[in-house]
Amino acid sequence: MNTSGFDFDSRTISALSSLESDGRIPHAIIIEGSDREKTLAAAKFLSMYAVCTSEQKPCAVCNQCHKAMNAAHADIYYAQPEGKSGGYSIKQLRKIIDDAYIKPNEADAKVYILADAENRLSAVQQNALLKLIEEPPKNVVFIFTCENSRNFLITIRSRCTVIRLRNEHSFDEDVCSFARKIIEGMLSSKEYDLLKSLTVLSKKDKADDVLSVVTLILRDGLMLLSGGKPKTDAELGRQLSLSFNKRKIMELIEVTEDAKTKIAQYININLLTTWLCGEYRRISWQR
Ligand SMILES: [Zn+2]
Incomplete structure (x- = not known):
């Protein structure tokens, strides 16, 4: 768009x-x-x-x-x-x-x-x-x-x-911390870290917000790769920009937004978590 x-x-x-x-x-x-x-x-x-x-x-x-x-x-x-x-x-x-x-x-x-x-x-x-x-x-x-x-x-x-x-900066601190864990999971080489970070999605009232912040941090990475300024989390944005190229980050954003849509459709949350973990891994690990 x-x-x-x-x-x-x-x-x-x-x-x-x-x-x-x-x-x-x-x-x-x-x-x-x-x-x-x-x-x-x-x-x-x-x-x-x-x-x-x-x-x-x-x-x-x-x-x-x-x-x-x-x-x-x-x-x-x-x-x-x-x-x-x-x-x-x-x-x-x-x-x-x-x-x-x-x-x-x-x-x-x-x-x-x-x-x-x-x-x-x-x-x-x-x-x-x-x-x-x-x-x-x-x-x-x-x-x-x-x-x-x-x-x-x-x-x-x-x-x-x-x-x-929503207005900028209106997410709760615990939502942001869950989102940061997910990003750290993406950056980690251990699948377990990522899977564990995604268990937060079983909290129905938090899932949408957490994934929204994940998208925002991913956008920080994208921003930094394009020479812009990060808005949400400069440090994780920097790590993302060092680990992934633009195409990968865009794909990560896409599956994150996909997951949000799926959650809104009330699909089985365990299946969704497994799917999302697989997608994140596939994108982060591909050459
Ligand atoms: Zn037109």
Whole structure:
């Protein structure tokens, strides 16, 4: 993903990048975060990604990107609350539902951005959207922003891909220390060290955060290899940059993000740990 033109921190870039697979993003995305400006910028970025016609999406230079950047694209709809108590109205949602089945005007995709959705969509309204989100027309993308995705109906939330944008440096110290152990495991020659460090993933409430910090430290290594400054852990970043080349670190980031997605899908955690250990080993040891 090309995030130039957007002032995203490394954690946001990591969260956004985790959405991309085979040059596509999911059709229903919930962006969660306490910083409204940041969640809206992420929504705009993803709308650009959806309509961009270049291979390196979003290119920020094509006509589609330009219009998306200026929030003036005919196929990107920013829902403005029209309801009585500052929420979205049923009439408005019906319009969106009907419109979603009509072909895009000029792009290959249509994007609907519903900001502050947790406060603006009642349970009834969420239910009205359910079928559309369950079986969306081709190339339609729904982006909801919110402060807490748990306020959505579980039926909606489970059909969306949720990303969390946190403020920098907001991870607990124990989360960071678990993440450091995993990186040390990658750098160690003993498989046991790595496997042991990964047992933390069985703590469901920690796993996602720990892997997020692992990605951040890996990015430090990448940064140092590109002549940039590390942001999370300078020492481990330095060790990574001495032990691995760029390609390897990028692969390590990729499997880490993969593991996060798998954890969100509630797969068997023991199998996941074994798989991840194998992948980390394969990448670190290959020539
Ligand atoms: Zn473009």
